[in-house]
Amino acid sequence: MNVxxxxxxxxxxxxxxxxxxxxxxxHAQVGxxxxxxxxxxxxxxxxxxxTGGESPIGYLKxxxxxxxxxxxxxxxxxxxxxxxAAATMFTCDNENELIDTQLRVAFDGDAVLFSDESExxxxxxxxxxxxxxxxxxxxxxxxxxxxxxxxxxxxxxxRKFYVKNQRINCPVRTYLVTARSAASAGVRVLKxxxxxxxxxxxxxFLAGAPKxxxxxxxxxxxxxDDQMFHVEGAQELGTIAAHVPYGIGQKYHKGKRIDTSDxxx
Amino acid sequence: xxxPTVKEMHSFWExxxxxxxxxxxxxxxPPEPQNAMTIAVSSRALFSMDVEQDIYEQQGMExxxxxQFQHETEPFAPGPAFPFIKAVEAVxxxxxxxxxxxxxxxxxxxxxxxHAHVGxxxxxxxxxxxxxxxxxxxTGGNSPIGYLKxxxxxxxxxxxxxxxxxxxxxxxAAATVFSPGKICEVPETQLRVAFDGDAVLFSDESExxxxxxxxxxxxxxxxxxxxxxLDHGPxxxxxxxxxxLQQKFYAKGQRMDCPIRTYLVTARSAASSGTRALKxxxxxxxxxxxxxFLAGAPKxxxxxxxxxxxxxDDQMFHVEGATELGTVAAHVPYGIAQRFPSKIGKDxxxxxxxxxxx
Numbered sequence: 001m002n003v004x005x006x007x008x009x010x011x012x013x014x015x016x017x018x019x020x021x022x023x024x025x026x027h028a029q030v031g032x033x034x035x036x037x038x039x040x041x042x043x044x045x046x047x048x049x050x051t052g053g054e055s056p057i058g059y060l061k062x063x064x065x066x067x068x069x070x071x072x073x074x075x076x077x078x079x080x081x082x083x084x085a086a087a088t089m090f091t092c093d094n095e096n097e098l099i100d101t102q103l104r105v106a107f108d109g110d111a112v113l114f115s116d117e118s119e120x121x122x123x124x125x126x127x128x129x130x131x132x133x134x135x136x137x138x139x140x141x142x143x144x145x146x147x148x149x150x151x152x153x154x155x156x157x158x159r160k161f162y163v164k165n166q167r168i169n170c171p172v173r174t175y176l177v178t179a180r181s182a183a184s185a186g187v188r189v190l191k192x193x194x195x196x197x198x199x200x201x202x203x204x205f206l207a208g209a210p211k212x213x214x215x216x217x218x219x220x221x222x223x224x225d226d227q228m229f230h231v232e233g234a235q236e237l238g239t240i241a242a243h244v245p246y247g248i249g250q251k252y253h254k255g256k257r258i259d260t261s262d263x264x265x
Numbered sequence: 266x267x268x269p270t271v272k273e274m275h276s277f278w279e280x281x282x283x284x285x286x287x288x289x290x291x292x293x294x295p296p297e298p299q300n301a302m303t304i305a306v307s308s309r310a311l312f313s314m315d316v317e318q319d320i321y322e323q324q325g326m327e328x329x330x331x332x333q334f335q336h337e338t339e340p341f342a343p344g345p346a347f348p349f350i351k352a353v354e355a356v357x358x359x360x361x362x363x364x365x366x367x368x369x370x371x372x373x374x375x376x377x378x379x380h381a382h383v384g385x386x387x388x389x390x391x392x393x394x395x396x397x398x399x400x401x402x403x404t405g406g407n408s409p410i411g412y413l414k415x416x417x418x419x420x421x422x423x424x425x426x427x428x429x430x431x432x433x434x435x436x437x438a439a440a441t442v443f444s445p446g447k448i449c450e451v452p453e454t455q456l457r458v459a460f461d462g463d464a465v466l467f468s469d470e471s472e473x474x475x476x477x478x479x480x481x482x483x484x485x486x487x488x489x490x491x492x493x494x495l496d497h498g499p500x501x502x503x504x505x506x507x508x509x510l511q512q513k514f515y516a517k518g519q520r521m522d523c524p525i526r527t528y529l530v531t532a533r534s535a536a537s538s539g540t541r542a543l544k545x546x547x548x549x550x551x552x553x554x555x556x557x558f559l560a561g562a563p564k565x566x567x568x569x570x571x572x573x574x575x576x577x578d579d580q581m582f583h584v585e586g587a588t589e590l591g592t593v594a595a596h597v598p599y600g601i602a603q604r605f606p607s608k609i610g611k612d613x614x615x616x617x618x619x620x621x622x623x
Contacts, residue, residue, distance in 0.1 A: 131292065136277055168406070181399035182375070182384070183391045184292060190384050202407065203381040207295040207399035209416070214402075217411030 001044055003103050003171045007157065010164050016157065021047040021063055023056045023070075060084050067150045069222075069242065077245045085150045087224050087242035090231065096219050096238035102171050104220040105154060107200070108244075109178035109189055111226035113151060115143035116247025118185075123248055134185040141192040146246050147224055148196070155198050175218055176200040179230075181207040212237040228253065293361060295399050298416045300368035302506045305376040305413055306350060307423035308383070310442045312341035312390055330382050337386045340393035345444040345593045346422045347394075349574040352456040354397055356524050360510065363517050369510070374400040374416055376409045376423075413437050420503045422575075422595065430598045438503045440577050440595035443584060449572060449591030455524050457573040458507060460553070461597075462531035462542050464579035466504060468496035469600030471538075476601055487538040494548040495541060499599050500577055501549070508551050528571055529553040532583075534560035565590040579603075 004017045020043075022034065028050050038045050049059045057078050060068055068079045068086040079086035098104075110119045122130045154172055161170045176193075180186055182205035193199060204214055212233040215223055223241045225231050226249040234241035251257060295301075308314065321329035353371045360370055373396075375387065381403050391398050402412045410431050413421055421432045421439040432439035451457070463472045475483040507525055514523045529546075533539055535558035546552060557567055565586040568576055576594045578584050580602045587594035 127294075128292065133277065176381070181295070182401040183388055183397070183399055186388050186401065187385060190381060190388075193381070200381055201405040203384060203401065203403040203405075204412075205399065205401040209295070209298050209400060213298075213415035214412060217415045 002100060003157065004044075006171045007160065010166075011160065014160075016160065018157075019047065020045050021049065021065070023049045023051075023059060023068070025051040025053050025056060027052045057082055057084075066153045067147075073243070073245060076243075080146050080244070080246050085147045087147075087222075087244045089240070089242050090235060092235040092238060092240055094238050095240065096216060098219055098221055102169075102173055104173045104175065104218065105150075106175040106177050106215060106218060106220040106223040107147060107151060108223075108225040108227075108230065109176055109180060110142075110145070111247035111249050112145050112147050112224050112244050113176070114145045114148070114189070114192060116145070116226070116249065117143060118188075120248045123252060131181075131184040134188045138188045138191060140188075141195040142188065144196070146244055148198075151198055151200070152196070173202070174200045175220060176203045177206070177211055177214060177218075177223070178204070179206050179208055179211070181205060212239070215239040215241075226250070293357075293397070296368035296370050296372050298372065301370055301372035301417075302510065303372045303374060303416050303418045303420075304350070304353060305374045305409075305416065305418045305421045306346050307409075307425065307428070308375065308377040308379055308387055309424035310344055310346040310422045311350060311375065312344045312347070312387075313444075314341060314344070330380065333383045333386050338389060339386075340390040341386070343394065344424075345442045346575070348451050348593065349422075349456075350396065350398075351394075352451070352453065352574045355453060356456050356510065357397075359524050360513065363519075364513065367513075369513065371510075372400070373398050374402065374418070376402050376404075376412060376418075376421065378404045378406055378409060378428075380405045410435055410437075419506050420500075426596070426598060429596075433499055433597070433599050438500050440500075440597045442575070442593065442595045443588050445588045445591045445593050447591045449569065451572050451574050455522075455526055457526045457528065457571065458504075459528040459530050459568060459571060459573040459576040459592075460500060460504060461576075461578040461580075461583065462529055462533060463495075463498070464600035464602055465498050465500050465577050465597050466529070467498045467501070467542065467545060469498070469579070469602065470496055471541075473601050484534075484537040487541045491540040491544060493541075494545040497549070499597055501551075504551055504553070505549070523554075526555070527553040528573060529556040530559070530564055530567060530571075530576065531557070532559050532561055532564070534558060565592070568592040568594075 007014070007017050022045050031048065031050055049056060051059065055078065056075065060079055061082065065084055068076065068084055069089050070076050071089050073088040076086045076088045107113050110116060118130065118134060121133055151174060154174055158170055158172050178189065180189060186205050210233055211230050215234050216237040216239060220239065223234050223239050224244050225241060226244045226247055228243060231241040231243045309318065317329060317332060320332050350373055353373060357370050360367070375398050384401065384403055402409055404412070408431065409428065413432060414435065418437055421429065421437055422442050423429050424442060426441040429439045429441045460466050463469060471483065471487060474486050504527060507527055511523055511525050531542065533542060539558050559567065563586055564583050568587050569590040569592060573592060576587050576592050577597050578594060579597045579600050581596055584594040584596045
């Protein structure tokens, strides 16, 4: 919302702003309490969909939703299957203090911004093959992942600030926090982003180091990852993390295969 | 970009179809940050980026980024910290031979405030020089200090003295690296690290006495307190780290040709003030392989003989003296000496005579 305020200052007539819609399958009865809460916290949420028990997916499409956040992983899964960027939110016990003048969004790479094609190679053929493959195909952009378009939307708004000379204290900042190794597998990632005309403000290649401590330093308002292992690691250190239920990462937990429903016996 | 053909992709999978996901990787796995000795190095310390730096300062960000992009496939030339990092990797290789399952290794992280655009050229350069740096933090203009802590950094080397100062204030061992005036060859099989004593390994408490009350008082004080260990300085922790790794080689009978060697190179006078320094190291359970007490003699020629990969000193006077004779020297911006300018400074004082303890 603060980003919106800054945008309105710079572009009073533009409609290129964030629009927040409350989408809930609560009944209209609860609406009053929701509205009271929204006003109490001074939020600007004027659009509501109270679906009274029905799935909200159709409404998401009707609103051309760029990002759907919910605590209900089933709905999030449905949304992803319909091609809408979505993630399951988790509460965290001791949240880090967040800055309110800059929106900070952190993304995992594979299976979030990019498709899970490379992650499949790691899981099925091992790290060496993965490195070789990424090197050989470094000029072939990865396919896009479920949250690529949201990064694109953020980038579009960022450019509006850059144009007005506000690059240094831009109120939107994006971070790539990937477990990839820079020298062995980083080139393809950077070239893919470039081929999409997108950029992130900060890029952290961790080569397998835990993401929690770095996220704690960044203090993003939200961090998207496809693997619960990383979501939990982030939460433990106070980062608000959201799970993106997409790709082969869903069949594994901490490196071990958990969903063997499609493995031939 | 040259996109691979379908045929090329098929041929890749023909070659790699039967790869087992659980077979050990050919490339060594980077250690967990809490187990490793993490060395964070900035891009300008690792590589020579003078041309690019000039473009950035004179023509601005866009020109800089565009230049980097155009020269993306040209690897950078080595910078001042390059030989040090290469030697660190050689030590890692030996440690892995002796202790294949241990994570007590050096871990080198590239910590740069460059934007991700420059990342490609940095990766290409790292691969060209066959360095093993898999962890990157590209902070796009922001300060890297928080990331240093998240990585449990044991040593931070940068060409930017402002960042180094911030790091020291946060309790992280850090130094500003300077390029040597001439190229001096350094050994490839042994990592050599040289340290000044006061305000580097030790606190600056004694230096304060010298600067406030003169040499005689300093000698009296050190004698009177020779059994009281000095407080520790910003790089004591790093010496400790090196000592720990040295012990691993000693345990395997490799003391004689240990691939790590440490040197104390101090302007202290041995008979008059050396006892306290040595007793302090002993009380910490630390040792240096060689100890040189110079009693004010210039450090440059000694260092030229030692040929360390890096030399840490808190006084620009000594850093410059070292670089003039080909040693890679790094300035530790800590303690009372920071209020006294270097010999090449704008508000220059009289050159301090060589005999005095500086």
